[in-house]
Amino acid sequence: MFRFTYMSLSQLGEVFGVSNQQIGKWLVQLGLRTSDNKPSAEAFQGGYVEQMPSRNQGYTWSWNSQKTVAALEAAGHLRVLNPPPELVQPPALKGPFSLRKNGDGTHQIVSTDGAVAVAVAGERNASFLRKLLNAAQKVGVIERHLAV
Numbered sequence: 001m002f003r004f005t006y007m008s009l010s011q012l013g014e015v016f017g018v019s020n021q022q023i024g025k026w027l028v029q030l031g032l033r034t035s036d037n038k039p040s041a042e043a044f045q046g047g048y049v050e051q052m053p054s055r056n057q058g059y060t061w062s063w064n065s066q067k068t069v070a071a072l073e074a075a076g077h078l079r080v081l082n083p084p085p086e087l088v089q090p091p092a093l094k095g096p097f098s099l100r101k102n103g104d105g106t107h108q109i110v111s112t113d114g115a116v117a118v119a120v121a122g123e124r125n126a127s128f129l130r131k132l133l134n135a136a137q138k139v140g141v142i143e144r145h146l147a148v
Contacts, residue, residue: 001089001115002069006050006062011087015069017080023072030071073114078102081119093117095137097130109133 004011009020009027016023027033032043039049039061048067054060073079079088094111101107102119107126109118117133120126136142 002065003087003089004065006052007065007068007087008060008062012063012065012068012072014087015079015083016072016077026072026075026077027068030075032068032071079116081108081116093133093137093142095134095142097133097137099123099126099130 007015009023012023013020024033024037027043028035028037032040032046032048034040043049046067047064048071049061049063051059052062069079092111092115094113094115097109097111097117099107100110100116101123105121107120107123108116109120109126109130111117118129120129133142
């Protein structure tokens with residue numbers, strides 16, 4: 001799913017469509033960063049962050065993409081629908097599918113793994129497409145298409 005095991009705050013920001021400063025604030029709210037903008041003991045102990053050598057000199061903190069994104073999503077933060085392909089591989093279609101309403105009036109069709117498969121304008125359109133995808137998955141069309 002993620003092309004890198006570890007990401008910078010800027011890269012995480014691209015996944016969520018916000019600045020690295022906003023990601024930092026969210027991590028403070030989750031207890032993964034301290035108020036002085038350093039990773040917390042819990043972040044290190046939980047495997048959310050690693051101290052790694054910097055390209056220049058010294059070190060940098062790199063965040064485990066799987067764990068950190070999962071924690072941010074659990075806190076209610078949504079990824080952008082089309083994250084940069086150099087950071088995130090497109091999600092596979094895995095049914096059955098469900099609907100999730102966005103705050104902007106659109107609906108997301110969500111795979112069983114929680115990945116957003118499609119964003120759709122209008123509840124009727126989203127409901128129709130969800131039913132269509134579930135029917136295609138039920139008869140094996142999606143699996144045959146992805147195997148090609």
